[in-house]
Amino acid sequence: MAHTLAGRPETATQAKVLKLLRDEGPLSRVELADRLGVSRTTMASEVSRLTELGLAEGAGPAASRGGRRSTLVDLSSDVRFVGVAIGATTVSVALTDGRLTVLGQRSIDMDVRLGPEPVLASALELTHKVLAEHGVARPAGVGVGVPGPVDFHGGMPVSPPIMPGWDGYPVRDALARELGCPVLLDNDVNVMALGEQHSGVAKNARDFLFVKIGTGIGCGIVVDGQLYRGVDGCAGDIGHIRVEEFGPTCACGNTGCLEAFFGGSALARDALAAARGGRSPALASLLAEKGELTGADVAAAVTMGDPYTVQMIRDGGHRVGWVLASLVSFFNPGLIVIGGRVARLGHPLLAEIRGVVYRRSLPLATGNLPVVLSEMGDDAGVVGAAALISDAIFAAP
Numbered sequence: 001m002a003h004t005l006a007g008r009p010e011t012a013t014q015a016k017v018l019k020l021l022r023d024e025g026p027l028s029r030v031e032l033a034d035r036l037g038v039s040r041t042t043m044a045s046e047v048s049r050l051t052e053l054g055l056a057e058g059a060g061p062a063a064s065r066g067g068r069r070s071t072l073v074d075l076s077s078d079v080r081f082v083g084v085a086i087g088a089t090t091v092s093v094a095l096t097d098g099r100l101t102v103l104g105q106r107s108i109d110m111d112v113r114l115g116p117e118p119v120l121a122s123a124l125e126l127t128h129k130v131l132a133e134h135g136v137a138r139p140a141g142v143g144v145g146v147p148g149p150v151d152f153h154g155g156m157p158v159s160p161p162i163m164p165g166w167d168g169y170p171v172r173d174a175l176a177r178e179l180g181c182p183v184l185l186d187n188d189v190n191v192m193a194l195g196e197q198h199s200g201v202a203k204n205a206r207d208f209l210f211v212k213i214g215t216g217i218g219c220g221i222v223v224d225g226q227l228y229r230g231v232d233g234c235a236g237d238i239g240h241i242r243v244e245e246f247g248p249t250c251a252c253g254n255t256g257c258l259e260a261f262f263g264g265s266a267l268a269r270d271a272l273a274a275a276r277g278g279r280s281p282a283l284a285s286l287l288a289e290k291g292e293l294t295g296a297d298v299a300a301a302v303t304m305g306d307p308y309t310v311q312m313i314r315d316g317g318h319r320v321g322w323v324l325a326s327l328v329s330f331f332n333p334g335l336i337v338i339g340g341r342v343a344r345l346g347h348p349l350l351a352e353i354r355g356v357v358y359r360r361s362l363p364l365a366t367g368n369l370p371v372v373l374s375e376m377g378d379d380a381g382v383v384g385a386a387a388l389i390s391d392a393i394f395a396a397p
Contacts, residue, residue: 007053009396013038013046018055018394021075022099023198028062028070047073054078075099081390082130082142084123085381087188088112088162088215091119093126094382095134100198100390102379104130112147115165124178141182141393142175143385145191147216149234155185161251162216184389188212188381189236190227193220195384196337200376205335209327213320214340215264238327239263243319258323262316264295264342271298274308282306299345310348317349321356328361328369339374346373
């Protein structure tokens with residue numbers, strides 16, 4: 001069966017109903033009316049309108065509360081979203097249902113530095129494959145994350161340091177034209193923060209920071225349940241906070257940035273130097289075997305108990321913790337989630353970050369502040385991209 005595009009909600013109440021069903025699953029009309037503070041008659045007419053629009057459907061009888069049994073309302077089983085996560089080295093595409101459960105996913109290794117045309121062509125190819133595999137003619141919408149600053153309203157990257165050739169490229173409009181549905185573009189870290197908020201460890205957090213440590217380092221900021229982008233969309237660009245006056249040159253052109261010390265490419269650079277300089281036998285043997293080194297090889301050497309790489313991780317974690325300690329004193333979040341590929345270095349990294357944050361921040365701000373690793377792996381990006389577009393589709397006009 002080919003699913004077609006559903007309608008859009010027509011009132012604020014309808015929009016709230018859709019978001020509740022997306023985030024919490026099927027609810028009875030009575031529960032919906034109680035949760036949203038409207039009369040049952042109003043709710044009955046709003047739900048029947050959502051059903052006519054192809055956005056909601058009945059889902060069997062609700063548990064009895066005495067008297068007539070209410071019917072459960074659920075999102076239409078036809079609603080489909082697509083999440084596209086473009087990283088520095090990979091492109092992933094997932095198809096989700098209305099509740100953002102991943103139904104199908106495809107990924108490909110791809111260097112973002114090749115430029116927008118080849119990378120977006122690959123993203124489109126993966127999208128068409130995933131849609132065809134699930135018999136979907138057109139999704140309700142597509143969300144896209146890219147690894148650089150984004151003009152959210154214009155739907156294009158802005159001077160992204162690790163994305164040469166992408167500055168001002170109309171990513172959103174190009175994809176919308178090809179796919180014939182609404183598309184939204186945001187930076188990858190914001191998108192991952194939305195993924196964590198919807199189905200990760202931040203599900204119950206209203207104010208949290210999502211820190212991505214990958215090729216680049218960034219921070220998604222959620223305030224009172226809403227993503228905070230800043231005036232120009234570059235809030236949370238913590239990879240370019242200077243941690244030392246002098247240090248390696250960063251992709252942004254400055255020296256001593258956090259990312260230049262501990263992003264994925266910085267780790268690969270330091271690993272190569274350590275392997276060639278005889279400081280790490282584990283890395284030297286990995287280099288001999290593979291001919292190159294990545295952040296993942298550093299993780300492998302850590303699990304082998306290699307002392308030099310353990311120290312590399314401690315130094316990096318120390319610098320990340322130092323930056324986060326300042327943010328904690330400034331922002332006072334309820335939770336910090338660490339994700340991204342370098343974060344798979346796991347507990348040695350987490351222990352170092354935690355130690356510095358707890359030592360350097362105000363005791364009041366860290367009294368009940370969990371600092372935890374993401375458990376979503378590569379899904380945070382694609383689920384968050386689907387959440388981004390579903391927020392827009394499920395919004396009041």
